[in-house]
Amino acid sequence: MAGLAEPLMLGATWFTEIQGGSDLGANTTTAVRGEGGKWLLNGYKYFASGAGLADIALATARPKGARSGAKGLALFAVPRLRGDGSLNFYLRRLKEKSGTVAVPTGEVEFIDTEAYLLGEAEKGIYYTLEDLMVSRLANAAGAVGVSRKAYLEAYMYTLHRRAFGKRVIDHPLARRDLLEMEILNLESLAITHKAIDLFEKASGDRPPYTRQYHYARLMTHIAKNLTAENAARVTMLAMELFGGVGFLSEYMVERWHREALITPIWEGTSNIQALDMLEAIVGKNAHEPLLEDMGQLAREAYDHEVAGSAYEFMKRRLSGLAGMSPAEAEFNAKYLLEDLGHAASVILLENMASTLDEEVYHRAAELVYRYVLARKPLENPGTRVLEEIISLQGSLPL
Template sequence: MEHQSYAYGRNHFLLDPDLPALLKRYWQGWEAHRGELVAFGELAGGEAYRVADHVDKEARPVLVMHDLEGKRIDRVRLSPAQEALLGRLAAINRPPYEGGSWHHHFTQGYLLADPGLYCIQTITGCVIYSIHKYAPEFSAWKERLLSGEAVGATWMTEVQGGSDIGANQTGAHWDGESWRLNGEKYFSSGAGLTDYAIVSARPQGAPPGPKGIALFLVPRLDEKGRLNYRVRRLKEKLATRAVPSGEVEFTDTQAHLIGRAEEGIYYLLETLTLSRLANACGAMGLARKAQLEALFRVRQREAFGRPLLDHPLIRRDLTDLAARIAGGLALTFRAVAAWDEAWTERPPYSPRYHYARLLTHLAKARTAEHGTYCTQLAMELFGGVGFVEDFAIARLAREALITPIWEGPANVQALDTLEVLFRKGAAEGFEGEFVPRLEALQTQEARLALAAIERTLTHLRSLEPAQAQWHAKEALRTLADAASVALLYDLETVGGERYAKLATLYARRFLGGGEYPSWALEEPQVWAGEMSQEIPM
């Protein structure tokens, strides 16, 4: 790995220029955990980086369908290196349930970033969340999941429905002793690895559409120790090879109802919000790793008689990477802060919870765009070898492709954004937070962001529902960018002048539609962060 990656073997926490400011701003008392985060940064840049590459290229999970006696077991065989690492990574799910902060979890998820390795922790975390909040009678299973002794999963997707949960056809009936499920899930992450899954199904007699969906907890083995469902096959995927995903069949599968059946769709959406935040962290984490690879590359590679770093066009691309990553991270950590304040709420929810949902939609959709763009741009900075699978940068770009799709593509995020903006009243919360902030700044870029918010919300309010949907994706992008500008300015108080400059760059590019101003050419602290100290000017 050391011959194929510039970022391997380096501490990804210590190299990160934005985390200290973000943590200082949003996570009170984070310094008490600094040593743990430094150690995790070493793991993320070392063993985890290497194992992810090893699994991707040489040791994908393999489905083992039968044991020595010919019984169906439907278990995956993992690389011993991945198996050992997963046991160590399980601890990232513990903080929120031990009096800690969600920032602790998501910071580690961002540092880890690898979609396969982090996905396993995320889907396990969603099962832990559901048990903790709505099914405490299964606390023993929760402890197994928290310890890393067991793995969880979230299985909702059906082939005819895709992102439309209301189209689910998996049925649930009560046989007098327990709930039984019949149906199939078409894309089930963690298939063959999972010990406890949360599964969406429609109880007999439930109304059509999403309001008829209930949420069930399904163990791998039923109460008699028999295989409780079958894994038909694993999927071949372009990316995220470290997490096995496949098709799962339920035939009179024993299941346990979580909470109240009529509230199942709300529980499901809560876990989806949690997963979307993880998706945003993963997208930005991949972008950061790609940026690190590119920063080391351009310092060591020469073209036209001088280091790549000395060329203005290269510095322009590095500026693009820095602005996108800082803006995406600022929005993501603000969304995490909102979730940290609202996650204990139960239906019916308060405006505070719906506002957390809105920020999550904005962060998930926009960071996915930034993540894919950043990894592809970093690949381009490598030149021809960037497209060769031998090198880590190619895998990062390939992995990033999944972030706009998992947990709902931009179309779904846009529809959900319209719902929470106007049906749930989150537009007032958004205006209440960002309009006064931007009005107080009195800069040209702040006025640009303020005008974008006012123009976008006024336009959406004037439209019929079908017309609003037509404009929803661009509106989502604009609101996310305007919020990112305000949040970058906000970081100046804890992170210094660099963030005011990043806010200016971000606003000029993504709200003004122009090129980055050329003064950034001589601002290595902006586009290289902590590494600028090693760059001669």
């Protein structure tokens, strides 16, 4: 009917196959030209999120005669229904998972499945990687949301639960845990917004990509990894603050921990992020615009000493790659990925403190630098920072 909005369509991405996992080049799903601009796909997708719900899915397949490996893959749009209205693929089974049960994940079989080629077949792997960038940014945002919810659950519980004659939140160890949770949340939020901003600025790029695009890609790997690791840590601490009841399914906090544990795995494991980070640095020199940008932000920071120290730390860690063999670089890649995330977050938080004129972000940056980068213990003054953070967020007063 004229004037009505188009009906809502649910989408999905179906890339993973059992024999390859993150190794997309091992995919065996094939594609042959059909009639009327359609292609016919044959193969098996092992992890198909939204299976049974999605109206259309993006799927990788290798056209007949295409080269082997990832660069031979093309990207296709697969509708749920064929042109004649029948189901376009077979849902073989749904997975039983420890988390994300609200999102059905199944195994999908293509048998002459109708599909539509997206763009140029030879550039399919580039479209696929761009789609993964979006998914990884969404993963980071999701990890931040789960982590924030777990913190709020724990904060409210410790505010009202009494133990040993006083509220749990009045015990220094409980405050220490809440403080750690919140500084990890703040750095996750800062780096997620930075990565999304960089992607939006470079999203119009096409192969061969600009250095700005490679920088956005590098920051996406950093943000995806950091937010996932922080979410796992924060939700675990939230469960501990609940005590034994935190392990019961009747309390939501145990669900948030289970939900958090998928974020280091979905859209490429932390190991994959580390390997892709190395390729972006060694193959594309993506660390150069990273250092240029972080250096400028450090000069504009609220506390030049803290931001500058984080920047020098970042430079030292990156320069250490030059003296490593390829095997050594890969072995140490995850450490570098984590350190780049924390160092960048310190600089971003200090810049936020300057831009927003909120000293609490400076205090959070100090704690990230001291506790995470310098590996020194948190000290009692952190209690005051926690109170300031809670006040800044508009939470209930202590």
